[in-house]
Amino acid sequence: MSAKSKRALRLQQVAVGPLDNVDLEVAPGEIVCLSGPSGSGKSRLLRAVADLEPHGGTVQLGDREQDSVAGHHWRQSVMMVPAETAWWFDSFGEHLSKPMPDALGALGFPEDTGNWAVSRLSSGEKQRLALIRALSREPQALLLDEPTANLDDDTSLKVERWLQAYIRQHQCPVLWVAHREDQIRRVASRHFRIDGAGLREQELRQ
Numbered sequence: 001m002s003a004k005s006k007r008a009l010r011l012q013q014v015a016v017g018p019l020d021n022v023d024l025e026v027a028p029g030e031i032v033c034l035s036g037p038s039g040s041g042k043s044r045l046l047r048a049v050a051d052l053e054p055h056g057g058t059v060q061l062g063d064r065e066q067d068s069v070a071g072h073h074w075r076q077s078v079m080m081v082p083a084e085t086a087w088w089f090d091s092f093g094e095h096l097s098k099p100m101p102d103a104l105g106a107l108g109f110p111e112d113t114g115n116w117a118v119s120r121l122s123s124g125e126k127q128r129l130a131l132i133r134a135l136s137r138e139p140q141a142l143l144l145d146e147p148t149a150n151l152d153d154d155t156s157l158k159v160e161r162w163l164q165a166y167i168r169q170h171q172c173p174v175l176w177v178a179h180r181e182d183q184i185r186r187v188a189s190r191h192f193r194i195d196g197a198g199l200r201e202q203e204l205r206q
């Protein structure tokens with residue numbers, strides 16, 4: 001494991017949309033789940049951490065400040081996978097930074113998936129392939145916005161296990177927006193619910 005991957009993600013006094021003064025430190029390898037009602041600001045918080053939305057306060061990855069890096073460079077390290085993904089080439093394979101045969105196999109795709117036309121992908125396929133695309137760029141921190149929202153239970157479990165293995169191996173700090181209590185119980189190191197303008201830590205029930 002490279003030293004550069006072992007970096008904490010730190011939010012200090014972050015203010016965006018309905019949220020104010022969010023302080024949060026996510027350790028390397030830690031998965032912090034965020035939940036809250038629709039419209040409470042979960043996606044906007046992830047977008048702020050990804051430098052996709054103006055915000056107050058500071059965000060750091062290790063000793064590197066978001067403000068000191070161009071947005072597109074920051075997002076190569078602090079990678080957001082939105083609930084709905086955009087695609088810009090015709091075939092899936094053109095979106096990868098490196099071949100990902102093990103990931104394709106783990107998530108149930110055949111070897112020739114790289115040749116698949118993006119226009120033919122189902123929403124569940126797009127969601128899984130967007131995760132593979134993101135990890136092909138070897139991010140140092142991950143921001144996952146409901147990464148299994150379009151998937152059936154068995155496929156969700158497969159994706160969870162695969163993500164957990166990656167996060168453990170690469171020691172990425174992770175913010176993971178999730179709604180389902182059972183998923184939060186399985187994956188979260190800590191769980192915060194958005195409560196008005198702030199985050200309230202929840203007990204993790206076994």
Ligand SMILES: Nc1ncnc2c1ncn2[C@@H]1O[C@H](COP(=O)(O)OP(=O)(O)OP(=O)(O)O)[C@@H](O)[C@H]1O
Nearest residue numbers: 017018036037038039040041042043044045053083
């Ligand atoms: N650029 C923007 N400017 C102003 N308001 C916005 C902007 N983007 C989103 N909003 C509003 O901010 C609020 C929070 O949006 P956000 O997408 O973060 O919600 P969410 O908690 O992720 O909801 P959901 O669970 O439905 O995805 C919503 O009321 C939304 O309409």
